[in-house]
Amino acid sequence: MSDTATWEPVIGIEVHVELATRSKMFCGCAVSFGEDPNTNVCPTCLALPGALPVTNGRAIEWITKIGLALNCDIAEWSVFHRKNYFYADLPKNYQISQFDLPVCHDGWLDVDADGETVRIGIERAHQEEDTGKSLHLGDGGRIHAATETLLDFNRAGVPLVEVVSRPDIRSAVQARAYAQTLREVIAELDVSDARLEEGSIRFDANISVRRGPNAPFGTKVEIKNMNSFRSLEKAVDFEIKRQIAELEAGGEIVQETRHWDEESGVTTSMRTKEGSSDYRYFTEPDLVPLVVTPAWQEEIRATLPELPHQRKARYIDLGVDPQTAGALGSADAMLRALFEETVAAGAGPRSAANWITGEVVAWMRREDVVGIDVEASAIAEMIGMIDANELSTSAAKDVLDGILRGEGGARQVAESRDLLQMTDTGAIESAVDAVLADNPDAVERYRGGEQKVVGFLVGQVMRATQGKADPKAVNGLLREKLS
Amino acid sequence: MGLADLTITDAAAGLRSGAHSSLDLTEAVLDRASMTEAEIHAYLTIDRDAALGAARAADAELAAGEDRGTLHGIPIALKDNMCQRGVETTAASQILAGYRPPYDATVVTSLRDAGAVLVGKANLDEFAMGSSTENSAYGPTRNPWDPGRVPGGSSGGSAAAVAAGSALGALGSDTGGSIRQPGSLCGVVGMKPTYGTVSRYGLIAFASSLDQIGPITRTVDDSVALLEGITGHDPRDATSWAGDYPDLRSEIDKGVAGKRIGVVTEFAGEGYEPAVTESLSRTLDQLSDAGAEIVEVSLPTVELALSAYYLIAPAECSANLARFDGMRYGLRVDGETTEEMMARTRAEGFGPEVIRRILLGTYALSAGYYDAFYGQAHKARTVLRNEFAAAYEKVDVLMSPTSPTVAFPFDAKSDPLAMYLSDVCTIPSNLAGDPAISVPVGLDPQGLPIGVQVMAPAMAEPMMFGVAKTIERLAGFDARPTMLEELA
Secondary structure, three states, X not given: OOOHHHEEEEEEEEEEEEOOOOEOOOOOOEOOOOOOOOOOOOOOOOOOOOOOOOOOHHHHHHHHHHHHHOOOEEOOEEOOEEEEOOOOOOOOOEEEEOOOOOOEEEEEEEEEEOOEEEEEEEEEEEEEEOOOEEEEEEHHHOHHHEEEEEEEOOOOOOEEEEEEEOOOEOOHHHHHHHHHHHHHHHHHHOOOOOOOOOOOEEEEEEEEEEEOOOOXXXXXXXXXXXXXXXXXXXXXXXXXXXXXXXXXXXXXXXOEEEXXXXXXXXXXXXXXXXXXXXXXXXXXXXXXXEEOOHHHHHHHHOOOOOOHHHHHHHHHHHXXXXXXXXXXXXXXXXXXXXXXXXXXXXXXXXXXXXXXXXHHHHHHHHHOOOOOOOOHHHHHHHHHHHHOOOOOHHHHHHHHHHHHOOOOOHHHHHHHOOOOOOOOHHHHHHHHHHHHHHOHHHHHHHHOOOOOHHHHHHHHHHHHOOOOOOHHHHHHHHHHHHO | OOXXXXXXXXXXXXXXXXXXXXXXXXXXXXXXXXXXXXXXXXXXXEOHHHXXXXXXXXXXXXXXXXXXXXXXXOEEEEEOXXXXXXXXXXXXXXXXXXXXXXXXXXXXHHHHHOOOEEEEEEOOXXXXXXXXXXXXXXXXXXXXXXXXXXXXXXXXXXXXXXXXXXOXXXXXXXXXXXXXXXXXXXXXXXXXXXXXXXXXXXXXXXXXXXXEEEEEEOOHHHHHHHHHHHEOOOOOOOOOOOOOOOOOOOOOOOOOOOOEEXXXXXXXXXXXXXXXXXXXXXXXXHHHHOOOEEEEEOOOOHHXXXXXXXXXXXXXXXXXXXXXXXXXXXXXXXXXXXXXXXXXXXHHHOOHHHHHHHHHHHHHHOOOXXXXXXXXHHHHHHHHHHHHHHHHHHOOEEEEEOOOOOOOEOOOOOOHHHHHHHHOOOHHHHHHOOOEEEEEEEEOOOOOEEEEEEEOOOXXXXXXXXXXXXXXXXXXXXOOOHHHHHHO
C-alpha cells in the first residue's frame, strides 16, 4: 500500500488586493467603506445604458509599484479585457479585467517558513475592478438558503489587483507565510488598507497533491472564504489531508471550488467546474491599451520604500540576529524608527533590536498602548550603561520602565530609582557575607557537593542588593568564599 | 415650403435677420410632426413643452445678443439611443420601456451648450441593429418618399424626421452604415465622423469599436454645422481623440480640381440596382468635368468586411447588452431565481434581431470558436485598414454607392442575410474607423432618392466635406417627398 509521506502538496495562491485610491477604477466615485448602501455610485459603476469607463491612472501607478516590489517585469503595453459572466452583483455582467497581457508578470517573493527561505514565483499581477456586495438575508447568510438578497454597489468598480502565484507552495505553513509576507509588502507600499477582516485583501488557494516532486500535477481544487491567515493555513492543511485521504481510499479528486467553513473546520463543495469556465474574454473596446513607459516605470521605482525582507537583510548585516531582524523588519514604523534612532545614538544594533522587539514591545503590551513617546537617546544611554556594567539586565528593565513613563534619561531614572549597579566591591562583599551567614543550610549543601545551590545564594544577594549588584561578580565572590 | 423645410444654415441666418424666431421654427417643426407623425412615425417621444421652452430661451438669448452660434435656436432630433436626462430613452427596445436616464449624453450636453432646441427622440431599429427601422419594438418608421417603404436604418427615424420636416437636423449613430444608408434612402445627407471625434458617452452601445454619432441634415453645409456642435475631446470617453481637431470648414469651398477620386470597383455588379450604379457614374462624370481625376481602386478585402463586421459587432453587442438584466432598471420579468429572472427578462425584453446578434456574438467568442471567428474577423479588420491606408496613398477620397438599392418595401428583406447586404458599402468605413458621407444626387424612376458615398482617411473631414459639397452643387438635388407637396 502507499505511504502517506510520499504525497507532495502543490499550492498556488491568488490574492485580491483592493487599492485605496481616492476614486474607483473606471469612474470618479469615491472609494470609501462603511457608507450607506448605494451612495458611492454613478452611471458608470451602475452600468447605466451609455455610460463608459475611463482608467484611473493612480491605480496603474500603484499596480506597477506592486509589480516592481514583487520583482515582476512591467509590460510597457498591456490591455484590458472583458470577462463575461452573469451575476447579480456585477452591474455590467462583465468584469473589466486583464487576460493575456497583464501589467505585471514573472516576478517572485522570498518567504520564510519553517526556518528556511523559499522563493515563490509570481505568475502575474493584473488590474481589474471589484464587484458589488450581495447581502443574503435569511438562513446563514449564504445564497442557497437566502430568502431575499440586497445589493450594494458602493464597492462595484473599486480597483482590484489580482496577484497570482506560481504553484510553488508546498505546505500549509508556506501558504500562510506567503500570504503574510505579501500582505506586509502591500502594507509597506501603502496602496491598500490591506485589512483581511474588511476584505481589502482576499485569498483563494488552488490545491492539488501528487506522488513526489517529479510526478505530474494532480487535479486541483480551489478553496474560497478564508478570512484570516490562520484560516488559510487550516483550510489548506485540511484540504491537503482530505485529498490524500480521498486518493488513498482509491477515490478521485473532482475539479471544483470548495468553501472553507471556519466553524466546522472543513471545506465543502460549492460548485463543480465544468472544465474551465468560459468567460469569453475579448479586448475591452471602450478602453485604449494601457501604456507604462520605461520612464514612468523608473519614476515609480524611485518611490518604492524599503520592503520588509530588504530591511531584514540590512538588519542582519548590521549584526542583528536573523529572527529578531525578521520581527523588527515586519514591525510597525514607530518601532523601526526607534531602532534606527537608537542605533544612530550610539547603541549596538544587536542589543538595540533585542531590547526594542523584546522589552519595549512587552511593556507596550502590558500597558496596553499602541504608541509610545520616547527619546531614542535614552534607550541608547541605557544600553551603554549595561555595556559598561553600570546596570544589570534586570535593573535595566526597571530603568526602561522609567524611561517609557517619561521619567527622564537612563542615568536619571537609574539614579532616582536607585538602580545603579554596585561598583563598591566592599559593599557587595558584605552583602555576600551576610547571605552566607543567614543561610548555613545552603552553605552546608554546597559544600556537600550540591553545586547548583549557588544559584539560590546569588539570588539572595541580588535581592539583598535590590538587584544592583553585578550577578557575575556575586557569583565569583560566592564561589571564592565557599571553596 | 415652410419654415420646417429650411436648411439649418438658412434658418440660422433668418434668426439673426429677424425673419423668424426660434419659437416660429420650433412650432413649424412641431406642426409638421403633428401632420406627418401618424403616417411616418419618425419619433418615439416628442418633448413639445421642453422644445417650446428651449426655443423661447434661445430667442431671449439671441435678443440679448448672446449668440451661441449656428445651432442656437435650431430644432434638432436625437436618435433614441442617446441618453437625455429625464426623457424616456428606450433604444426602441421593450427592455428599456419607461427608462428615463439620470444624465445627459455628452452630445446632448454639447447641443444644449450650442443652444439647440431638442425636439424629441427619433425611432430606430432596436439597439441600432437593423437597416430598415422595422426592428423597433414600437413599430416601424415609414419613408416620407413612399410610406410603403422603409426609411433605412438603423437611424431611420432621424433620417425620416429630417426628410419630412419634423426636425431641421438630427443626430444618428452609425455602426455599419446606420446614418448613411437611411440618409441615402430618405434623400438627406448622412455623415459618419472619424471614430473617436464625437463622444460616445451616453450613447447606448451597440458595438463600441464601431459606433459613432454623426449628423443627418438636408445639406452638406448643415452637416458641417451640426458636426461642429458635437465634435471634440471628451474625458468621459477613453476612445475620444485627444489631439488637434481640424477646421471642418477649411476646404468646404475648394472644389475638386486636381483631386484624385478613387472608385471602389468591388461595389458594383450583382445586387446593385441599375439606377444606383448610373447615379454614381453620372456623379463621377460631373466630378471629372469639374477637374477631378477619377481612378478605379480595388479593395479586395471589402469582400470580407461584411463577414468580419457580423462577427465583431455581435461579439461586442453580446457583452454591451449583458447589462440589461432586470436588476437595476428597465423591464423585469420575475422568476424563481435570480438567473431565471434575468433570462426571462431578456427573452421577453429583446426582439428577435437583438437576440440573434447576442447569440451570434456569444458563439463567436466562445472557447474553441474564438480563434476561428472573432480572432479571424479582427485579422480581416487589420488587413482592411491597411488596404484603405494604401489606397489613400494614391487617391484623396474613395467613392461608392451608399446603398446597393433604393428604399425597399416593408417585409421585403425578411431574410436577415439579405438585410445585412444593405450595409455592404458602408461597413468598411466603420471597420477602418474613417469618416464617410452620403450625399443625395437624384431619384430613381420610381421617384425614390439615391445617394453616393464619399469615404476619406481619418481626420480628413475638411477635404471630404469639400468633395461632398461639390457633388451636392453639381447634382442640384432639390426634390422633395410628394407627401410634403400634398401637405402644402
